[in-house]
Amino acid sequence: MIIMKKVYKKYPNGVVASNGINVEIKRGEFVFVVGPSGAGKSTFIKMMYREEVPTSGDIIIDDINLATLRNSQVPYLRRKVGVVFQDFKLLPKLNVYENIAFALEVIEESPEQIRKKVNVVLGLVGLTHKSRMFPNELSGGEQQRVSIARSIVNTPKVVIADEPTGNLDPATSWEIMEMLERINARGTTIVMATHNKEIVNTMRHRVIAIEGGLITRDEVGGDYGYES
Amino acid sequence: MKARTLRRHFKESFKSLGRNRWMTFASASAVTVTLLLVGVFLVIMMNLNQLAESIEQDVEIKVIVDLAADEVAVADLEEKIRKTDGVLDVQFSSNTEELDNMIEGYGDEFGLFKQDNPLRHAFYVKAAEPQQTASVAEKIEAYDYTHEVNYGKGKVEKLFNVLNTGRNIGFVLVIALLLTATFLISNTIRITITARRREIEIMKLVGAKNSFVRIPFLFEGMWLGVLGAILPMVIVTVSYFNLYVLLEPKLQGELFQLLGTTPFIYQLNGLMLFMGVFIGVWGSFMSVRKFLKA
Ligand SMILES: Nc1ncnc2c1ncn2[C@@H]1O[C@H](COP(=O)(O)OP(=O)(O)OP(=O)(O)O)[C@@H](O)[C@H]1O
Ligand SMILES: [Mg+2]
Numbered sequence: 192m193i194i195m196k197k198v199y200k201k202y203p204n205g206v207v208a209s210n211g212i213n214v215e216i217k218r219g220e221f222v223f224v225v226g227p228s229g230a231g232k233s234t235f236i237k238m239m240y241r242e243e244v245p246t247s248g249d250i251i252i253d254d255i256n257l258a259t260l261r262n263s264q265v266p267y268l269r270r271k272v273g274v275v276f277q278d279f280k281l282l283p284k285l286n287v288y289e290n291i292a293f294a295l296e297v298i299e300e301s302p303e304q305i306r307k308k309v310n311v312v313l314g315l316v317g318l319t320h321k322s323r324m325f326p327n328e329l330s331g332g333e334q335q336r337v338s339i340a341r342s343i344v345n346t347p348k349v350v351i352a353d354e355p356t357g358n359l360d361p362a363t364s365w366e367i368m369e370m371l372e373r374i375n376a377r378g379t380t381i382v383m384a385t386h387n388k389e390i391v392n393t394m395r396h397r398v399i400a401i402e403g404g405l406i407t408r409d410e411v412g413g414d415y416g417y418e419s
Numbered sequence: 420m421k422a423r424t425l426r427r428h429f430k431e432s433f434k435s436l437g438r439n440r441w442m443t444f445a446s447a448s449a450v451t452v453t454l455l456l457v458g459v460f461l462v463i464m465m466n467l468n469q470l471a472e473s474i475e476q477d478v479e480i481k482v483i484v485d486l487a488a489d490e491v492a493v494a495d496l497e498e499k500i501r502k503t504d505g506v507l508d509v510q511f512s513s514n515t516e517e518l519d520n521m522i523e524g525y526g527d528e529f530g531l532f533k534q535d536n537p538l539r540h541a542f543y544v545k546a547a548e549p550q551q552t553a554s555v556a557e558k559i560e561a562y563d564y565t566h567e568v569n570y571g572k573g574k575v576e577k578l579f580n581v582l583n584t585g586r587n588i589g590f591v592l593v594i595a596l597l598l599t600a601t602f603l604i605s606n607t608i609r610i611t612i613t614a615r616r617r618e619i620e621i622m623k624l625v626g627a628k629n630s631f632v633r634i635p636f637l638f639e640g641m642w643l644g645v646l647g648a649i650l651p652m653v654i655v656t657v658s659y660f661n662l663y664v665l666l667e668p669k670l671q672g673e674l675f676q677l678l679g680t681t682p683f684i685y686q687l688n689g690l691m692l693f694m695g696v697f698i699g700v701w702g703s704f705m706s707v708r709k710f711l712k713a
Contacts, residue, residue, distance in 0.1 A: 302423070
C-alpha cells in the first residue's frame with residue numbers, strides 16, 4: 192500500500208527532517224508513528240499526501256510514485272488519501288453536513304451521490320442528529336468526528352492522521368480512537384502520528400518510532416517507548 | 420465544466436464581491452476611471468484620425484505653369500504629369516478659370532484683372548496615396564515649364580506629427596491606467612484569497628483540482644471588470660449621442676465630420692467591455708498564480 196525507499200527530505204532552511212527512511216506499510220494495517228518533538232513525524236506524514244515532496248527517494252502509495260507525481264495529478268492522489276489533523280480544519284460557516292459534503296462538491300461529485308455518501312459517514316461517526324449544527328456548537332471530539340467523516344467520505348484507501356487526539360481530553364481521545372479502529376476494520380489503512388502513550392500502549396498496533404529523521408524502531412504490537 | 424460546477428463558481432464569485440464590498444468598490448471604480456478616460460481618448464483620437472484622413476484626401480498638388488509655355492508645351496507637361504508614378508488624377512485649369520475662381524473666392528475687386536490677366540495656367544494633381552504627395556510634387560517640379568509646385572507643404576506633416584504625438588502620449592497614459600486598474604484588481608483578489616485561505620487549503624486537501632480552486636477568483640476578477648465598465652459605457656454612449664446631435668448640424672458641409680454614432684459607438688462599447696473583462700481576469704490571474712502555486 193505504502194512504500195518508502197531511501198526517503199530524504201531537507202527543508203530549504205537546511206533542516207533534514209527525513210534522513211533516509213525505508214518502510215513498507217501493507218493494506219489494512221494500523222500504524223502509529225511516535226517519536227520526540229521535532230523528530231520528523233509530521234514531515235513523514237506530509238510526504239504521504241504530498242504536502243511536502245521528498246528531496247530524494249521514492250514514495251509509492253497505491254502504485255503512484257509521489258516523488259515523480261506531476262502537480263496536476265496531486266488532486267487524484269488526495270482523493271485516495273484521507274487526512275485528519277489536530278486542529279480539525281473545519282469551515283466555521285458550514286454546518287456539519289455541509290462540511291462533509293464540501294469534500295465531495297469540490298471534486299464535482301453528483302448531488303445524489305453526495306447526499307448518499309454524506310449520510311452514510313454521518314451515521315458511521317454517530318452525528319446524524321447533529322448534522323445541521325455548526326462547528327462552534329460542537330465539542331472538540333465531535334468536531335474531530337466531523338473531520339474524520341470528511342476524510343473517509345470519498346472512501347479513501349488510506350487515512351493519515353497527525354496527532355488527531357492532540358487537542359482532546361483522554362475520554363474524547365478514546366472515542367476518536369474507537370472511530371479510527373472501526374474505519375480500519377473496514378479495510379482502510381491508517382497511519383497516525385501521536386504523542387499519546389496510553390493509546391499506543393493500549394491498542395498494540397504496529398509502532399514506527401522516528402528520531403532525527405530516521406526510523407529507530409519498527410515493531411508490530413509495540414509500545415510507545417518514551418516517557419510521555 | 421459541468422453546469423452545476425459553473426453555477427457554484429458563479430455563486431462563489433458573487434459572494435466574494437459582496438463580502439469585500441469596499442475592495443470591490445475601489446477596484447471597480449479604478450476600472451471605471453480608466454475606461455472612462457480610455458473611452459474619451461478613443462472618441463477624440465478616432466475623430467481626429469477621421470479629420471486627418473479627410474484632410475489627407477483633400478490634399479492636392481497645384482502645379483503653376485511657366486508663362487513661357489505655349490499650348491504644345493502645356494499639353495506636353497500634362498501628359499508627363501499624368502504618366503508620373505503615383506499620380507491619380509490631373510485637372511487642367513486655364514488662367515481664365517483661375518481668375519474666375521479667385522473672383523468667386525475673394526470678390527469682384529479682382530474683376531479689374533480681367534483686362535490683363537496676370538495669372539498663369541495651372542494643373543491640379545492628386546496623388547493615388549496621400550502619403551506620396553510630397554514625392555510626386557518633387558518629381559513634377561523637375562519637369563520643364565513648371566513655375567511653381569505647391570501642396571500645402573508642412574501643413575499635412577505637422578498635423579500628422581501632432582496626431583502621432585497625441586496618440587503616443589494617450590497610449591502611454593492608457594497603459595499606465597490599465598496597469599493601475601489591473602494592480603488594484605489583483606489586490607482585491609489577493610484579499611479574497613487570503614480571506615478564504617482555509618477554504619482553499621481544505622479544498623486542496625480533499626483533492627479539488629487547481630482549476631476548480633482558481634476559477635471562482637477569475638470570475639470575480641471578471642465581474643469587477645464588467646462592473647467597472649458599465650458606467651463608462653453608459654456615459655460615453657450618452658455623451659456621444661448628445662454631442663453628435665448637437666454638433667452634426669453645425670458641421671454640415673465642413674471638411675470635419677464627426678464619426679457616425681453607429682457602428683462606432685457600439686464598437687467602442689465592445690472594446691471598453693472587453694478591456695474591463697481583460698483587466699479583471701488578468702489582474703485576478705496574477706494574484707491567483709502567485710497564491711495557488713502547486
Ligand atoms: N516547513 C518547514 N520548513 C523548515 N523546517 C521545517 C518545516 N517543517 C518542519 N521543519 C523542521 O523539521 C524538523 C521535523 O519537523 P516535524 O514537524 O516533522 O516534527 P514532528 O516530529 O512532527 O514534531 P512534533 O512532535 O513537535 O509535531 C523540525 O526540526 C522542524 O523544525
Ligand atoms: Mg508534528
